[in-house]
Amino acid sequence: MMTNLFSIFDPSTNLFNISFNWLSTFLGLLFIPYVYWLIPNRHFIFWNFILNKLYNEFKTLLGPKNHQGSTFIFISLFSFILFNNFLGLFPYIFTSTSHLTLSLSISLPLWLSFMFFGWINNYQHMFAHMIPQGTPTILMPFMVLIETISNIIRPGTLAVRLTANMIAGHLLMILLSSTGPNFPTYLIFILIIVQILLMILESAVAVIQSYVIAILSTLYSSEVN
Template sequence: MSNLFSIFEPSTSMMSMPLNWISSMMVLMTIPSMYWMMNNRYNKMWHLPMKHLNKEFKILLKSKNNKSTTLIFVSLFMMIMINNLMGLFPYLFTSTSHLTMTLTMAIPLWMAFMMFGWTKNSEMMFMHMVPTGTPVILMPFMVCIESVSNIIRPGTLSVRLAANMIAGHLIMTLLGNTAMSMTMNILPVMLIIQTLLLMLETAVAIIQGYVFAVLSTLYASEVN
């Protein structure tokens, strides 16, 4: 079991060098900036989903004039999705399976939202503590519940992303280890299962990035 979790160990070395965390930057290092400026199919492949995400996040933020409002959330989705997909390749480190990575993204966003909300929209932040129609007797309890749910938001964002990445990779590792001791009759079935699981993990990698970005956008819309 200790060897099973070694794939999520940050200190695990590749080629006798601690290059694990650099794997999250491999995509940016292998794509020259000139390719992003040329009007080609690869560029359009990135711009189409970014435009759709920009429209959707603007609706969530209720922002019509400011074009740069959703840039941070679209960039956040792209970074998480790339790191999740890179973790599906052999011998590559999944950085988003660690709370070190996910908390680094969630906590600064949450702190920025809270600082902006309590300094600029203090009255509205107090209104969020007590939902409309709450009886007077339950108001103190609702304030405590809403405060706790607000404080644990960065933790839930981080744990959700890390747990989903760890769960899928562990299942793939377990199936890969058991395939070595199987007979040739069962091996094709195991190969089909592994292929389907890899397709599922690819979808989960994209969905988790989308969920992280959408929830961050909804948290931002509450304080704006």
């Protein structure tokens, strides 16, 4: 019996005083090695097609000054978040991406590395980026303050965007499913259809949020070059 609406997001479940919930984060690794010993199938060809499209898009966003191989960082980020978002849709699997612990651990080091690289190597560009072209002189101090604040909160907004979207869909499905025992029989079928539609929506959200995080990280990286 569920004692708390947020109990499914509780990472403290343990066995022998070891928190096994976070091990679900690495379950996605089990789906990767099969490509090394199985002949290419439709699943592999489809996944390879997606990665090629992502590579071309990230390469375009990073521009001509991008470092060789930097696109693979964001492709790996997309794949990691996508695997964890989808695994969280299965019953009895802990949704690690619904915690700020994981999402901040992803966004904060990325943002810090971009900032260190930008201020050490392209400090003139970083200073110029704080004041958009054509800004009146009287507004320059305010623009510097606004741009600084918006830059500082970027890792937080990335983390909260991912966490909030994953929590919202899961909570909605839990709230609807918990009302099932009180419904008459003819409404149960409607509830099942609604839950199926919500599951499809959550699957789309899992893909979209992975793509959004990867694209925003790519854009933040392109700004420091």
